Amino acid sequence: MPESQPVRATRGVRDILPGERPAWRVAEQAAQAVAERYGYQQLETPIIEPVELVERGVGEATDVVAKELYRFQDPGGRWLVLRPEGTAGTLRAYFEGGLNQGPQPARLYLIGPMFRHDRPQAGRYRQLYQFSLEAIGEDSPALDAEVIEVAWTWFRDLGMKGVSLQLNSIGDGKCRPAYRQALLDYYRPLQPELCADCRRRLEVNPLRLLDCKADNRFVKDAPLITEYLCDECRTAFAGVRRLLDDAGIEYRLNPRIVRGLDYYTRTAFEFWHEAIGGQQNALGGGGRYDGLATAIGWPATPAVGFATGLDRTVAMMKEEGVAVPAPAAAEVLVVPDGPLLEPAARVGRICRAVRSTAVDYSQRSLKAKMRSANRLGSRWVAVMNEVEAAREVVQLREMGSGEQREVPWRELAEALA
């Protein structure tokens, strides 16, 4: 009888069990393959980062920082965070690791867990996994188009169909202030009618007013950022669009895409999936973030990138029926009939030279062991009793055909080859 309630995983996180891992592996390997095909190199950054990196990089007024950050003090009293996204850390590593002194742009990608303490629900987790990719150190709009193309190709390689690209430009430090003012001029008179969140946004981050679903009716007539872009931003945006057109990548211009992180400038985009139940339809997003480097105290450096969610992508693969065959846990199962631990372990070792092999050390009936062999999906079973162990032979059974023959241990490698 248990002493108390069984310990379960903490809220909003989950295990990715062996049955699901093959689909994850397909998604991850496709990500690596496509990124590397475009000349991007993998990097890993720490999951813990100094709190300043995220507060100054992502922006203190964003939901991600203001409400969702896992923030804690380490035993030495330093304030740390569990990274909520990968871009700020990647840019930090770019400088600290001297990648800014190599060929530019540095093309980098990262696959790993991120942490956001919001309320969990379908498709939304407190530990989520992202594939993110960045081109750092050059401001060509061709790189904006390139990173979009990488993400686009990744979804296509995975066999995903219902993905759409939403594209916008949100200007830069030069033209955004004017637009910001225009937004304020438009929204200020409406203030009494706005929802509580929007009244706060009005003071803190007016761009995010466009994101509000509750005040949809006001968003419709709000001024458009694209009307306020400066010449440079306008030219850059046109360049991105021409490159996407030329690449045959379809997109929808969506002036309401403003992104939830402060560091974006100019190009902003999101990938949506026609939501299959639930509102968590964003598969990824990104854009240019020329201001991030200075925000975290490094020299001004242009960069562009995206982050995509593996959790939702894998879920959508399943929804779309993308087939991922699950390989057998072990191709060979060694089944001793009786207490024959050493001989069984030895036979296992022999088989492993050529095939993945597990050994059944249980004391159950032979019938029960054969049943598990069947459920494991093993292709062969090597059975032996005491007499056979003494003679150093096994009965090698092929589960598919049911054919079985006696094989000496020394010939097992050939028999399984």
Place this chain on the structure above:
RNA sequence: GUGGCUGUAGCUCAGUGGCAGAGCACCAGGUUGUGGCCCUGGGGGUCGUGGGUUCAAACCCCAUCAGCCACCCCA
């Protein structure tokens, strides 16, 4: 932060006041060394927790905790 729904076996769940159940999983047997289909049996339950009502509570009431879903935001 706000709302809705749900907590019963390892898992998925049925059970609306009167003996705590099913399917799956697990073990054994049917078959004296041999899997899949089938059949039989077995082990396994503080009915989330605490209190209340009642002759009697998994069921009704109160509280509490947890989970899920949704708003919001995002991947």
